[in-house]
Amino acid sequence: MDKSQTEMNRIQYFEKADTEKHREFINSQSNCVLCGTVLELTHAVDHIVGHIREEAHCPSCEVRTRARFHPLN
Numbered sequence: 001m002d003k004s005q006t007e008m009n010r011i012q013y014f015e016k017a018d019t020e021k022h023r024e025f026i027n028s029q030s031n032c033v034l035c036g037t038v039l040e041l042t043h044a045v046d047h048i049v050g051h052i053r054e055e056a057h058c059p060s061c062e063v064r065t066r067a068r069f070h071p072l073n
Contacts, residue, residue, distance in 0.1 A: 032058035032065065039065060045072070 017023045031038055037060040044053045050072045057064045 034061050
């Protein structure tokens with residue numbers, strides 16, 4: 001098994017990643033850029049405002065890497 005496939009096995013991802021570019025994108029979104037640890041995601045629903053806040057952070061570095069808002073349908 002090559003290195004990129006080994007990295008893909010470390011994260012929970014359910015779509016088939018056929019290209020190296022696709023695997024690199026998944027890896028960049030799923031792992032800490034500083035240490036490579038798999039990121040932990042938290043989700044908070046705000047029914048009043050009507051969105052879900054998704055936040056990713058590294059449990060090793062304790063760095064918050066991103067926060068995104070998704071609308072509720």
